[in-house]
Amino acid sequence: MTMASALLRAPRTLASHDLTARQAIVLAIVALTFVISLDLLDHRLGLPFSLGFVLIVATLPLAVRPDALFAAGVAPPVIFAAAMVLVSAFFGSALVLDGTPEDVGILGRALSGTIAFGVPLLIGHALALLIIVARIVNSPAPAR
Numbered sequence: 001m002t003m004a005s006a007l008l009r010a011p012r013t014l015a016s017h018d019l020t021a022r023q024a025i026v027l028a029i030v031a032l033t034f035v036i037s038l039d040l041l042d043h044r045l046g047l048p049f050s051l052g053f054v055l056i057v058a059t060l061p062l063a064v065r066p067d068a069l070f071a072a073g074v075a076p077p078v079i080f081a082a083a084m085v086l087v088s089a090f091f092g093s094a095l096v097l098d099g100t101p102e103d104v105g106i107l108g109r110a111l112s113g114t115i116a117f118g119v120p121l122l123i124g125h126a127l128a129l130l131i132i133v134a135r136i137v138n139s140p141a142p143a144r
Contacts, residue, residue: 018063018065019063019064019065019068020064020065020068021064021070021072024060024063024064024068024072024075025060025075025079028056028057028059028060028075029082031056032052032056032083035048035049035052035053036049036083036087039052040087043091043094044093045087045094045116045117049117049120050117050119050120051120053080053083053117053120053121053124054123054124054127056079056124057075057079057124057125057127057128058124058127058128058131060072060075060076060128061073061128061132061135062135066135066139069132069135069136072128072132073128073129075128076121076124076125076128077121080114080121081110084110084113084114084117085106085107085110087113088106088107088109088110088113089106092106092109095109095110095112095113096109096112097112097116
């Protein structure tokens with residue numbers, strides 16, 4: 001099986017198993033919540049969060065129907081920002097860069113988390129967009 005054939009739209013018999021945009025985003029949020037909760041066992045976000053985020057947002061455009069590709073392309077930065085704000089609100093010590101003042105607020109911690117985990121955000125979003133482009137380019141032409 002080649003990569004191109006794996007990225008093609010699902011056959012009609014499997015198309016009913018593709019997710020809607022809402023279903024895919026809800027599953028991505030649940031999966032990321034699980035990854036974050038496991039990674040926060042040591043009270044710091046680290047490599048498991050980075051890998052989990054990249055895998056989740058790269059899987060998102062593969063799981064959705066063709067009419068939900070826009071949502072799969074927009075979702076990664078929104079999910080990331082929401083995760084950073086929520087983690088900074090409830091587990092503020094997990095998102096502190098060296099040199100950050102102790103009295104920084106929720107948005108300051110979320111910004112420091114975005115700085116610390118900016119590379120996984122860029123990699124995950126770039127992969128999601130590349131997969132979307134590959135699905136669009138490899139989709140069969142509409143029947144006339």
